[in-house]
Every structure is written in C-alpha cells, then in structure tokens.
Amino acid sequence: MGRRAGPPVAWGERVIEIPLVDLRAQHEQVADEVADGWAEVLKTTAFINGPQVARFESEFAAYQEVPHAIGVGNGTDAIELALRALGVGHGDEVVLPANTFIATAEAVARCGATPVLVDCVDDTLLIDASQVSSAVTSRTKAVVPVHLYGQAAPVELITGVPVVEDAAQAQGARRNGVAVGGLGVAAATSFYPGKNLGAYGDSGAVLTTSDAIAESVKLLREHGSPRKYEHPVLGFNSRLDTLQAVVLSAKLRRLEAWNQARRAAAARYTEMLADVERVRVPVVLDGNLPVWHLYVVRVPDRDRVLSSLHAAGIGAGIHYPTPLHKTGAFGHLGGSFPVAEQSAAELLSLPLFPEITESQQTRVVEALTEALND
C-alpha cells in the first residue's frame, strides 16, 4: 500500500502539510482500475443504471453481510428513503442523537416527521440508549442511532421501536460480531468522498435485511416506478451513478485493508497520547470493532488548540461544533443535552487516513502537545 503523503495543500493563508484526510493517496491505488472501468462506461454510455451499479450493490451487500444494498444519490437520501419505506411521514416522530451531522435530522424532517433528540454518553459520544425509552411516544415510528466516528451504537439496547442505523461513517464496523447494516431493520450509508468508502462525488446506499423495505426503496429512488412510465407511488430521483459504482467497486476491494490500516493508526495515536496531559482519547465501547472514520480527542481550550495546529500545518477539524438543537435549522426543537453541548466545545479530530505514516502522527502529537502547553 502506498505510504507517500500528498503534496501540501493551502488552507486559507496557511499551508497544511498533514491533511485531515488524504484522498490523493487512495486515488493513486485505484487510478488504473477506475480509468479502465470509466472507459468501459464511456464506451457503452450506460451512465444511469448501468450493469456496474447492480454489480457494486451485490458486492457491497455481501461485504456488509445483508441481503440487500440499494444504491441512492447520497447518504441523506438513504436515511430519508429508508424511513419512508418504513412508513414514516407527517405527524410521526423519529428519535436521534443531538450530536450528529445535520443530515440525520434533515432526512427525518424531509419525511415530514419531527426529530426528537436525545443526549449521548460522555465517554463514547454514542447515543444514550437509556434516554431513548423516555423519548418514545405513541407517535414514534423509528429510532436512528448514529455509528459516530466509525463505531457502532449499542443498537441492542433500543427495543420496541424499529431502528434505522445511520451508518454513514461506519462501513465495515461490527458490533458483537455483527456487521453494521444488519443491526436494525435498515441502515443508511454515505459514499461522500471523505468517507471510509468514498466515491468521486455524492452517493449512498440503503442496507436492509427486509425484502419489503428493499422493494420500497427501489421504487422510491426511481420516480416510484417499477417499470418505465408506471408510477404507482410518488417517488424521487435518487440513483447511484454508474461512474460512481465503478469507483466504489474498485475501492471496496481495498476497504478491509484500509480499515485495518486505520485501526493501526488509531492504536498508535492512543499509545502516543497516553502520557499527554489534558487530552481525552476516544473510548471504544465493549463489543465494538470500529473502523475509525475519525479519531476524535477532547481537549480544553479547543478553538485555540485548533488554531495552533493549523498554524503548524496540521489539518485538524471539528465533528461537530454545534449540536442539532443549537443550529438555526433545528433550534426550534429546543431542549437541553448537556453531554452533547459540553463535548461539542472540546472535540478535535486529528488527521487520520489509511496511508498516514508514523512520522506524520508523531508530528501531529508533538504539535498538539505544544499547543496544549502554550
């Protein structure tokens, strides 16, 4: 596997020597395969619903160990279509954590349903399953736990309500030996370029063990149409492009090795940071095999530390700076979620990608230690 880091990239005025994610290093490994695959698509011009889409869907379903993977336009659509396939609509409620990317709540709102937020657990930052039962009402149609940063939420603790997993950040992760995607009735994932399995544009997929949900999502993604110009239900245009399917198949063959490299890099960070004071390293929940989409530490005075890292050429980031109930889009939901609020002020994502080298990680840790001691 290539170990060469990409050239430095500009971040405003500054030059970032170690990026948060290095997509060029991944592309180098699949470039020939993608070029050949794209040449084939260009020759046949089957840009929509080409045979490469169904091929990728069956490869991905096999990888995630579920019977169905249905490619869609992006991860947000994947959540929405999975919820709609479950019958979620106007007047319904869907429970989800306050500390997630906004898309989880957007998808619920786009179904016409109301997002009902719960807090996360302080050590793992995964949904606090103990709060879910008190958030459930007679209107609750689903819970959407988020497999945040690449580790599975404790889905088995959520009972009595259908679970749609938000697996956007967790392709290949496992909980108690079961691959994500098979922990609830359905799951949604994103192939946004920076994800563990990333396309060269937007795309996503619904995973499910249910034949009925799979059939419904297939209709919904294709204008509600089982056959050309038959539209028994109102649908959407949300398909996985053939060109993206080619990229995803090429990358899927390497995903297990890439996830393993992420695990090794995460273990190195945890070891390197063990003696650095005032840094909280990520905690893995018992029973989880994470895929480390992000390596998120918690530090005091985070904004100053982040600026120092950027000044030192380190492309650290924040996932996410604002809990949903503090955003303009979802502020009307109100509520108080102390763990989500406190952690949002402390979170700091360190550069992590399969090809990151030990010397790059050493530099990150040195820069972080300096920033904390300033």
Ligand SMILES: Cc1ncc(COP(=O)(O)O)c(C=O)c1O
């Ligand atoms: C947790 C989570 N949910 C949903 C999404 C939405 O995916 P997309 O950007 O493909 O719509 C993302 C990623 O962007 C995400 O990280």
